[in-house]
Amino acid sequence: MNAKSLPLIIIFMSFVFAKPADAFDNDTDNSPEALFTMSLEELSNVQISSAAKHEQNLGSVAGNVTIITRKQIAQYGCTTLEELFAYVPGVFLVDTYEDQLIGMRGTIGGGVQFLVNNVPVHPARTKGLSVPERSRFNIPINAIDRIEIVRGPKSVIYGNNAFLGSVNIITASKDSQGSSIRAGVGTRTTGHGSIRTTHHFSSDAFIVTNAQAYHTDGINRYVGDSMSDNQLADLHPNTKLNLDKMLKQNHFNGEIYGNYKGLWTDLRYSKMDYGFYAFTPGFDHGTILNSNTINLSAGYFKTSKKNVQLKFYSAFSRETYDFEPDWIKPNTTGYQHQHSNRGELEISVNSPLWHGSNLLIGYNLQGIWDAQNNYTFTSPDYSNRTQVGNVWRNDLFSQLEQQLFKKVTLSAGIRVSLLSPFTIEKLNFPTSAPSAISKQTLKHAQNNELYWVPRAAIVWQPTKQHAIKGIYSTAIQNSRDISLTEPEKIQSGELIYWFAFQKFSAQLSGFMQQTDRLARRVQSLDENTGNYIELLDNSGSYQTLGVEMEVSATPTKSLCLNGSVTLQDTKDLHHSKIEVGNSPAWLAKFKTSYAFRPINNDIITISAAGQFVDKMKTDWQWTDKENKWMRIGNDVPAWFIASLNIKYQHVKSGLMFNLHGSNVFNRDVRYPTNELVNFKGGSFAQGRRLMLTTGLDW
Numbered sequence: 014m015n016a017k018s019l020p021l022i023i024i025f026m027s028f029v030f031a032k033p034a035d036a037f038d039n040d041t042d043n044s045p046e047a048l049f050t051m052s053l054e055e056l057s058n059v060q061i062s063s064a065a066k067h068e069q070n071l072g073s074v075a076g077n078v079t080i081i082t083r084k085q086i087a088q089y090g091c092t093t094l095e096e097l098f099a100y101v102p103g104v105f106l107v108d109t110y111e112d113q114l115i116g117m118r119g120t121i122g123g124g125v126q127f128l129v130n131n132v133p134v135h136p137a138r139t140k141g142l143s144v145p146e147r148s149r150f151n152i153p154i155n156a157i158d159r160i161e162i163v164r165g166p167k168s169v170i171y172g173n174n175a176f177l178g179s180v181n182i183i184t185a186s187k188d189s190q191g192s193s194i195r196a197g198v199g200t201r202t203t204g205h206g207s208i209r210t211t212h213h214f215s216s217d218a219f220i221v222t223n224a225q226a227y228h229t230d231g232i233n234r235y236v237g238d239s240m241s242d243n244q245l246a247d248l249h250p251n252t253k254l255n256l257d258k259m260l261k262q263n264h265f266n267g268e269i270y271g272n273y274k275g276l277w278t279d280l281r282y283s284k285m286d287y288g289f290y291a292f293t294p295g296f297d298h299g300t301i302l303n304s305n306t307i308n309l310s311a312g313y314f315k316t317s318k319k320n321v322q323l324k325f326y327s328a329f330s331r332e333t334y335d336f337e338p339d340w341i342k343p344n345t346t347g348y349q350h351q352h353s354n355r356g357e358l359e360i361s362v363n364s365p366l367w368h369g370s371n372l373l374i375g376y377n378l379q380g381i382w383d384a385q386n387n388y389t390f391t392s393p394d395y396s397n398r399t400q401v402g403n404v405w406r407n408d409l410f411s412q413l414e415q416q417l418f419k420k421v422t423l424s425a426g427i428r429v430s431l432l433s434p435f436t437i438e439k440l441n442f443p444t445s446a447p448s449a450i451s452k453q454t455l456k457h458a459q460n461n462e463l464y465w466v467p468r469a470a471i472v473w474q475p476t477k478q479h480a481i482k483g484i485y486s487t488a489i490q491n492s493r494d495i496s497l498t499e500p501e502k503i504q505s506g507e508l509i510y511w512f513a514f515q516k517f518s519a520q521l522s523g524f525m526q527q528t529d530r531l532a533r534r535v536q537s538l539d540e541n542t543g544n545y546i547e548l549l550d551n552s553g554s555y556q557t558l559g560v561e562m563e564v565s566a567t568p569t570k571s572l573c574l575n576g577s578v579t580l581q582d583t584k585d586l587h588h589s590k591i592e593v594g595n596s597p598a599w600l601a602k603f604k605t606s607y608a609f610r611p612i613n614n615d616i617i618t619i620s621a622a623g624q625f626v627d628k629m630k631t632d633w634q635w636t637d638k639e640n641k642w643m644r645i646g647n648d649v650p651a652w653f654i655a656s657l658n659i660k661y662q663h664v665k666s667g668l669m670f671n672l673h674g675s676n677v678f679n680r681d682v683r684y685p686t687n688e689l690v691n692f693k694g695g696s697f698a699q700g701r702r703l704m705l706t707t708g709l710d711w
Contacts (some may be wrong), residue, residue: 061080072480076163076484077507078164080160083157087618090620090672099624100559111147114595117557120528126174129182142385145334156184159182166466176488192211196706197705199702199704205226205228207224208224212616217272221271222269222270228263233556234697236256240694249296253295260288264285266283277312278309282305285304285305290690294582296339300385303334306330308330313325324360327359328358330355331352332353341392346391349387361410378408394445404435405432410428413424413426421474425469432458437454470483490503503524506524522561527556531554533550535547558581560580594632600625615662618659618662626651627651631685631687631695633645646685654675654678654682669706670707670710
């Protein structure tokens with residue numbers, strides 16, 4: 014099947030399975046109160062499965078979990094998944110233009126395991142490749158039924174790279190209901206269109222289709238506002254100094270999901286074309302990156318009469334990455350192309366053993382093959398060919414939950430991972446002199462490396478409304494640098510108090526997290542020049558101490574209030590006098606929504622949200638002088654941005670209008686810069702953006 018035909022196939026299937034308006038029951042509760050259908054106490058009983066691979070409610074799950082429902086998403090009117098994530102407690106984002114980095118608990122970038130419908134997406138970290146993670150966010154907001162976010166290491170459950178936590182995005186399930194179509198236009202030539210259909214043939218057979226297209230011209234800023242005088246003076250005179258349309262984005266995402274009596278299949282396709290900034294502003298259209306991902310998965314789920322659950326899935330995915338440079342000098346030529354294939358299968362069994370016990374046991378096999386990273390540029394005069402050998406990983410995992418007393422549950426788990434040997438071959442040479450080849454061969458896991466990660470937790474739930482949880486968990490993830498063979502390691506300890514009762518819920522947690530075997534900058538004396546050079550080893554260690562509080566309240570049936578505060582302190586254990594970059598000391602979020610009915614068939618929902626992110630340092634690097642270091646850029650100040658939303662819904666016809674404003678006060682928000690985006694004053698974030706959306710639900 015040609016990948017280029019997938020968008021047309023998915024859109025066609027969306028209309029084929031669209032359910033006619035008169036096929037729905039008329040007893041649906043469309044009152045304003047239905048926007049907050051469940052009390053907070055009832056919401057706490059919603060069953061989630063991503064924390065332990067079997068269904069649990071918020072009170073009993075041994076983890077720090079945030080659930081975002083479809084109705085909550087509709088309340089606040091976010092148009093992209095990135096904007097939605099920015100308001101998640103304890104989470105902050107840094108946009109590098111090439112990538113969208115997720116920060117949790119003082120650490121940023123990589124290590125968050127994304128799943129769609131309980132199946133991991135294409136791996137975020139593959140040695141030898143530098144593919145960004147932005148494509149994980151290319152999921153239509155209108156397609157999402159629920160998001161389950163678990164903070165803290167999850168390698169026992171999800172294996173390598175579930176470092177900081179997991180995000181499970183549910184776009185299709187037996188509970189998926191209704192169909193809808195959306196179209197919107199906004200400032201900066203922003204526009205989107207989406208369609209979602211669900212069709213239930215019976216109680217255990219259904220099809221869900223989702224498709225969306227999105228465009229924006231991106232950020233319109235003068236680069237001199239963030240460059241030093243010396244940086245501006247070094248630019249070529251023909252450089253375009255305005256970013257207008259240089260960072261434009263065109264996205265498409267489509268999905269077809271079908272289930273018949275527990276046998277399911279899911280086909281998803283993502284295409285992203287977007288501008289990113291590297292080294293200098295462009296001369297023509299800017300540097301445009303093309304990212305394409307296809308995911309095909311299938312599986313089976315069965316629960317026996319004795320409540321034994323069998324789950325099986327297999328998945329194939331292919332990811333490609335391409336761009337042609339428009340930087341440094343006019344008429345710069347070259348390209349970068351990366352691609353990789355992933356195959357994965359997993360089988361797991363959840364079974365009660367005796368009263369108050371549950372055992373999870375499973376096997377996972379993952380293979381990465383045909384992984385390549387090739388690039389050739391005339392400016393800088395450099396070429397590279399990297400070929401990664403086939404990487405195979407066999408994992409066994411198990412977790413036992415045992416009710417010790419009536420109200421106390423102990424759980425313990427372990428994952429044992431066997432990494433087979435593989436080789437990375439890297440060729441470097443000047444583009445102008447291809448015969449001057451430097452070859453590097455790196456062998457990894459030559460002795461069939463065996464890794465194991467444990468996890469333990471205890472939950473005391475004296476009543477259904479209260480729980481105290483203690484959690485110890487660990488995880489590993491690949492180091493990005495191909496010369497570092499040992500995986501990074503994280504250990505986390507957390508104590509949580511959780512409470513939910515009718516109109517009020519709260520969660521207070523304290524955590525300590527230590528990451529080891531990080532890539533660390535070290536100095537080495539170059540005997541030929543007498544200067545110091547910077548090298549990497551894997552002896553780096555960070556430690557984060559923090560507290561987090563989340564509060565939710567529904568004072569009336571039509572008013573919803575949410576807020577969170579996170580305080581965290583991250584230290585570099587090897588360089589105690591150097592503050593860690595990209596690590597805000599505190600975060601604060603709030604959301605509020607109010608719904609009312611002016612006349613019988615109308616519902617109006619007004620909502621507001623805000624986020625505060627504390628100041629951040631940029632990363633640092635050594636100079637050529639002994640024990641002398643420098644920041645890559647200036648500190649970026651703290652920021653507060655707010656969004657406003659008003660939604661009108663005509664209940665009888667299903668017609669809706671939504672006006673959404675993000676960064677409504679047009680704050681000049683900056684992100685810490687890096688080696689690629691060398692803005693001295695920080696990278697620009699989006700300014701004020703307005704979006705008007707209309708649609709139809711049936």
